[in-house]
Amino acid sequence: MTNPSFYHLLDEQNQKTLEDIIRNVAIGVFTSTGETFFHSLVKCLAQTLNMDFAFVGEVKDPAQQHVETIAVYRDGQPAGNFEYDLPYTPCETVFGKKLCCYPKGVQELFPRDKGLVRFGIESYVGAPLFDSQGQALGLLVVMRRRPLRAPELVTNVLKIFAARAATELERRRKEASLEAHARAQTALFNLSADLSTTLSEKEICRRAVHGLQETLGYAHLGLFLLDEETGDRVMQASRGWPDAPKDWRIPPGHGVSERAVLTGEPAYTPDVRQASAYVPGLGSGAEFDVPLKVDDEVMGVLMVESKEPNAFTENDFALLTAAANVIALALKRAREVQAVQKAEARYHSLFDGVPVGLYRTTPDGQILEANQSLVEMLAYPDRKTLLRANPIAWYVNPEDRLHWQQLMAQQKVVRNFETQLRRQDGEIIWVRDTARAVCNEGGEIHYYEGSLEDITAHKRLEAQYLQAQKMEAVGRLTAGIAHDFNNLLTVINSYAFMIRRQLPATNPLHEMAEQILLSGQRAADLVGQLLAFSRKQTANPVTLNPNDIILQMDGLLRRVLGEDVRLATHLASDLWPVKADPNQLEQVIVNLAVNARDAMPGGGRLILETSNLPMDEAHLARHLDASPGDYVVLSVTDTGTGMSPEVMEHIFEPFFTTKEVGQGSGLGLSTVYGIVQQNGGFLSVYSEVGQGSTFKIYLPRAQETTTHPLPTPQPRTDLPTGEETILLVEDDDMVRELIQSVLEPLGYTVLLAAGKEEALNVARRHPAPIHLLLTDVVMPDGSGTALAEILHAQRPDLKILFISGYSWTILEQQKRQLPPFAFLQKPFAPLQLARKVREVLDG
Known part of the structure; x- marks a missing residue:
């Protein structure tokens, strides 16, 4: 509201002086600072000078020409702050320049200032605000909707209080700057700490x-x-x-x-x-x-x-x-x-991930560092426990440790040093040690660092490989000897059979012939065992369940073992089938049973077990001959005397035996070895002196699931006869004559030849049909297989029967290229020969 007494006092020049007005305003703002000061100032100015508007404005960035008010008093009461731009306003003539007074018509002077129009402003007085350095800070403005009647008085009052407002605004800015600086420093400090x-x-x-x-x-x-x-x-x-x-x-x-x-x-x-x-x-x-x-x-x-x-x-x-x-x-x-x-992760990944043991030790045996592979290799529960161990105590042979230290002292490096260590669980392993000495400045050894590689599996495989090579060499030698023996035994046994057949039982020569025949048969059995060891024995594999073999042999095994040895069987109910020769499998079981019986002279237990085993990496690493896949395991365990490691190294060698002279041929286990190998399997042995032995036979699982019935013994009959023509080719004169003497009395026409070329000539000179080619496989001037191919091409109806002192495996690689054939292994009896010939001719 307008104060009517104000202009009355002004008209009476002496009734109220400028000093009085200044005193009144000063009293109103005397005790105020900061925001309160500015609000008190605009209020006192508006009321004392009878103005409709009063405000203090601040321009924070002179380059931007933008005003933000600090305090506003309008129409008798405080009002909210506002912002506006300086251009085209009366404030533009004031800010940073000088005090300006427009007693009337200010809207006409600044027509683009919409604020003047909106509030109906007629008069305007503004004073610039400067800091102590002369920098523009803002402005102090009063405005009225009517013309000013005493503009000089208003400008003088405004000029005086503008200086006070500028001082306060400068102080306010400094305080704000200090506060902002403090906040900034606090923010930076907090940021750095965080x-x-x-x-x-x-x-x-x-x-x-x-x-x-x-x-x-x-x-x-x-x-x-x-x-x-x-x-x-x-x-x-x-x-x-x-x-x-x-x-x-x-x-x-x-x-x-x-x-x-x-x-x-x-x-x-x-x-x-x-x-x-x-x-x-x-x-x-x-x-x-x-x-x-x-x-x-x-x-x-x-x-x-x-x-x-x-x-x-x-x-x-x-x-x-x-x-x-x-x-x-x-x-x-x-x-x-x-x-x-x-980098540390890579180091630890390499350090702990490398599949060899890494270590760092002092010369007196303190372990400074070790990786996880070494912890696992030596069977410690954790690294902390390993670091407390004394590596000197690991050595099975303490002399190896001394030798290692001597080498290190001389060379400062040791490479590929092989020794045996004892793990925490007591197991002994082979390791390969490569290490170097790290010396201090005085040349003294500070510590050792190196690697340990577990070569136990390698050593085991190396031993198996050497053993396999030795067995293979013995097998080749054995097979060659057996071939020659088979020719001789064929003649001896066949003639003995024929003599005995032609003599009455009352004739003294009949008994002599019987003894010759029995001795020859025992010799043939020995040769058969040699062939089994060398994997040259003739086999007729069929798909079968090993449980059936064991059950069928129960009575035989109990008789073989005797009353002092108890037999127990634990047979898997879901046992996989295998493909093997049933006669050979029986021989394996009998030989192992006899070997176990002899190891239990005071009696004991023999346990036969069967189980299924999918072959994993752990098993493959221990068996050189094993291949991935499923296996059937036949275990034979006894409670006998057991074997020392030295004996176990030789048990599969032919003629090796620990029995007294006359109590064993030394071919039992070698026969087992050969049969298992021939049937695609392998075996393992575990034994301790005084604790007994366990033999494990691993046979591959058969792909075919249907098992064949086990063969039953055939009743003996007379020699079958025939009228066909047979071309007999045999380089051994005695064998050739024997076969001729057996077949011709049975009604056959026998054409003789001592070799391949002679046989071809005989066939050429014989235009009539030849029904059967009966030929040896290995002959000096050419193989029987080549002869069979040629003659079969000339005579497609020709039947073929091979005979040999070697096994049928000699023909296996050529089987696909040959015409259909049969095989009879030497030595054979006249009855076997006659039956086989008749079987082939009738087939």
């Missing part, structure tokens, strides 16, 4: 952005790190961008922040909308970008945006640059720590 611990890059960025935004209140903050491959700036953390994608990527050539990345210097953009690299939607105010840089390496950029253009001050620039340096150092440290951790 990032001083070891953190991930992502966590550093998150904490930095959160701390800066919470403490300093910037509108939008984002931390971006460079993608080394693409050059993209990838956002790691942000505040104030709720719609920003989780992994916001700004590619090269986009966004104003790229300038800071390329130059390595802070970049200020007063209005991002005016920038050429502006990306729509990425802000609308000012942007300050500070590179995250250490030692000329730019790792990323700190992006800070305001809501309005031209919003950043020098203090902001200094603060954000310092903050970016703190963040960059933290990121650099994090990357260095990460690099160290990765």
